[in-house]
Amino acid sequence: MRRFHTGSLGLRSAAAGAAALLLACAPLVACSSESDDNPLNIPTYDPEAAASAEASESAAAAEASVSAAASAEAASVVTAESLSTERHVITSIPEGLDEQQTEILKAFVNYDEVTWNIWFTRTGIEDAQPLMTAEAYQRLKNNVDQTVAGHTDGTVRLAVTSVYLTSPDDSPPKATVQVCDDQTDLVDYDADGNDISDPGTLQVRYEIIITMVYEGGTWKEAAEEYLSTNECTV
Known part of the structure; x- marks a missing residue:
């Protein structure tokens, strides 16, 4: 003024x-x-x-x-900060991603944030359905159905180390996203507020490769492979 x-x-x-x-x-x-x-x-x-x-x-x-x-x-300009939320923090992403790799990255982060919100609140599983293949969504639903009532507190932190289009000529095309998934800040609570965290499975760092497939005009999560525990860094 x-x-x-x-x-x-x-x-x-x-x-x-x-x-x-x-x-x-x-x-x-x-x-x-x-x-x-x-x-x-x-x-x-x-x-x-x-x-x-x-x-x-x-x-x-x-x-x-x-x-x-x-x-x-x-221009599909994204940064680690722009992809982050308060309790789902992206600490780093690869440099020099092209437009297609950027779209794969954004689809993965959206899927990962939505599914973590399900574990945080134990609600909203229907939000994950359009972000996953039918087989992957059914596996998630089975896991959620077997989980005790309660909630998870804390912040999950991810370093994205690679985004790679593995099979562009396949039908459907496939890609992988490799991450270091730091869950050391998370705490599980049951419905009565009791800490039921398993330090051996929850409060650890996982190196994971996520397979994404192009289906119905969008990239969806199809599978995950765990490579190591407490070896990667974010």
Whole structure:
């Protein structure tokens, strides 16, 4: 927002006052010098013109901001920070991903966040169905059905180490995403609030390869392979 000088013009000469007003008014086109009561032809401040000019500037700035955001989204620009949420934090992603690899990465992160939210809250399993193949979703559903009531607290942290299109000519095309999945901050609670965490299976770091397949116009999770425990870092 532009600022206006509010000092007394009576301490200045008429010429100096006119020059100062011309400088203040020119950028906003908010002054007028045509008046029968203004024999020295000194520009006067027009509040309606000033308000209109400021509104135009604000609208232009907002339009530029929206345009920049749309351009970034169109270019599929992603960062570890932009992919993160409060309790599902992406600590790093590979550099130099092309457009297709970026789409695979975004699909995997979305799937992983949604499925972790199921474990955090023990609700919303239906949200995972469109993000997984039918076989993978059935395995998830079976696991959730066998889990005791309760919830999980904490933050899961993932370092994405590679995104690789393995079989572009297959039908459907396949890709892999390799991650270090740090669950050391997580705590499981039963419905009564008792800590039922298993330090050997929950509060560990897993190196995992996730297989993604292109099905129905989108990338979906199909399988996971655990490579190591407590060896990778995020």
